Amino acid sequence: MRIAVLSGKGGTGKTLVSVNLACAAEKATYIDCDVEAPNGHLFLKPQNLKTQPVSVIVPQVDSSKCTACRRCVDFCRYNALALLKEKLLIFYEVCHSCQGCILLCPEKALCKMPRPIGVIESGMSGGVTALTGRLNTGEVSGVPIIKELMALMPDQGLTVIDCPPGSACSVMESIRKADFCLLVAEPTLFGAHNLKMVYELVTLFKKPFGVVLNKCLPGENPSAQFCSEKGLNILAKIPYDPELGQINADGLVATRESKAFFNLFGNLLRRIQGEVPF
Amino acid sequence: MTIFLPVEEKSLDAAVCPSFGRAPLFACADTQSGDCRFLENPAVTSQGGAGIKAAQFLADGSANALITFRCGENAAQVLTAAGIMLYKAQAGSLNDNIKALQDNRLPLLEEIHTGFHHHGGGSK
Numbered sequence: 001m002r003i004a005v006l007s008g009k010g011g012t013g014k015t016l017v018s019v020n021l022a023c024a025a026e027k028a029t030y031i032d033c034d035v036e037a038p039n040g041h042l043f044l045k046p047q048n049l050k051t052q053p054v055s056v057i058v059p060q061v062d063s064s065k066c067t068a069c070r071r072c073v074d075f076c077r078y079n080a081l082a083l084l085k086e087k088l089l090i091f092y093e094v095c096h097s098c099q100g101c102i103l104l105c106p107e108k109a110l111c112k113m114p115r116p117i118g119v120i121e122s123g124m125s126g127g128v129t130a131l132t133g134r135l136n137t138g139e140v141s142g143v144p145i146i147k148e149l150m151a152l153m154p155d156q157g158l159t160v161i162d163c164p165p166g167s168a169c170s171v172m173e174s175i176r177k178a179d180f181c182l183l184v185a186e187p188t189l190f191g192a193h194n195l196k197m198v199y200e201l202v203t204l205f206k207k208p209f210g211v212v213l214n215k216c217l218p219g220e221n222p223s224a225q226f227c228s229e230k231g232l233n234i235l236a237k238i239p240y241d242p243e244l245g246q247i248n249a250d251g252l253v254a255t256r257e258s259k260a261f262f263n264l265f266g267n268l269l270r271r272i273q274g275e276v277p278f
Numbered sequence: 279m280t281i282f283l284p285v286e287e288k289s290l291d292a293a294v295c296p297s298f299g300r301a302p303l304f305a306c307a308d309t310q311s312g313d314c315r316f317l318e319n320p321a322v323t324s325q326g327g328a329g330i331k332a333a334q335f336l337a338d339g340s341a342n343a344l345i346t347f348r349c350g351e352n353a354a355q356v357l358t359a360a361g362i363m364l365y366k367a368q369a370g371s372l373n374d375n376i377k378a379l380q381d382n383r384l385p386l387l388e389e390i391h392t393g394f395h396h397h398g399g400g401s402k
Contacts, residue, residue: 073334079327082334084359091352094327 004178006163008194013214018162019043023255024265027127028158033174035133035142046123046130055114056097061088065109072101146173167201181209185223192222210235236268279309279342288316294367298346299328329353350393
């Protein structure tokens with residue numbers, strides 16, 4: 001079963017929930033898709049790290065073959081190519097790696113050149129296989145790394161996907177193969193607004209989903225209110241708890257430190273598994 | 279000499295447009311004939327790389343010089359490769375700027391910004 005954990009904003013508790021769900025299962029895979037700022041590894045501290053580079057394909061020109069026909073320049077809707085004095089200029093950071101120019105070139109003057117944009121790290125943390133995507137600073141899109149992470153996802157067993165914050169392309173790519181989406185929300189007005197964003201996304205993708213309310217305090221909870229208005233299923237409430245905060249701040253995994261938290265996340269995991277026949 | 283200036287309306291009394299790549303029009307002034315034409319900027323609605331496309335348009339139009347307030351680094355690379363001189367626009371009309379260039383009163387544009395990639399050309 002593949003569970004994607006998402007939220008409309010950063011700092012809501014996606015990583016807390018994802019890491020602890022993975023650790024509440026005896027054996028699981030944890031995938032950190034927040035490639036711009038992966039932090040699950042800080043808690044899991046995976047061992048025997050293996051690193052593999054991730055590249056995108058960009059065109060490279062063989063000037064001796066180029067006849068300056070200009071088809072590639074006119075074709076590129078991102079304007080990644082320019083032709084000046086019969087010389088082709090290529091702007092790699094503008095290129096979207098569609099490879100259309102390479103296919104189109106009648107002289108075969110353009111060839112495929114891999115351009116590294118980041119890495120994937122894999123390692124073990126107890127029974128949890130941890131995969132982390134890292135986008136190089138300054139790169140525009142982490143989607144190619146997320147696609148490779150998704151290709152490495154096992155078919156069997158439990159996988160927890162720690163999504164990037166928000167509801168943009170990188171999040172869509174991260175939830176595409178998920179069987180269930182878990183929306184993490186904060187008990188504030190802003191939190192409720194962000195919950196609405198991811199709620200609309202998972203509805204659009206027709207994914208089964210449930211909500212976890214994090215940092216719960218007695219009193220008003222606009223996110224809980226949103227759930228009751230829409231009839232959304234609240235699968236767990238995580239209290240605003242100094243002990244949990246301390247464990248997290250120390251870079252430890254709550255389920256590995258405390259029986260109470262092991263039970264909390266274990267129950268959440270069983271509730272999710274009960275939601276989707278698998 | 280053929281001079282290009284980004285502009286928002288078809289008038290020699292108009293000011294130079296603050297944006298280069300996303301300017302709706304380019305004024306194309308021929309200093310020999312004194313003729314000035316207004317051409318639509320094909321890059322104005324581009325999804326990305328508007329500066330590159332606009333610069334290509336100038337190169338295709340055999341521009342010798344560009345008078346602009348700002349220019350991104352990708353566009354500057356194309357313009358430089360095409361041998362187009364970049365001049366810093368001054369407050370005042372297109373006419374004032376063209377005259378200033380002819381009188382050698384316009385400074386070269388030295389400040390090249392890093393671009394507004396994926397932000398639709400902004401108006402900072």
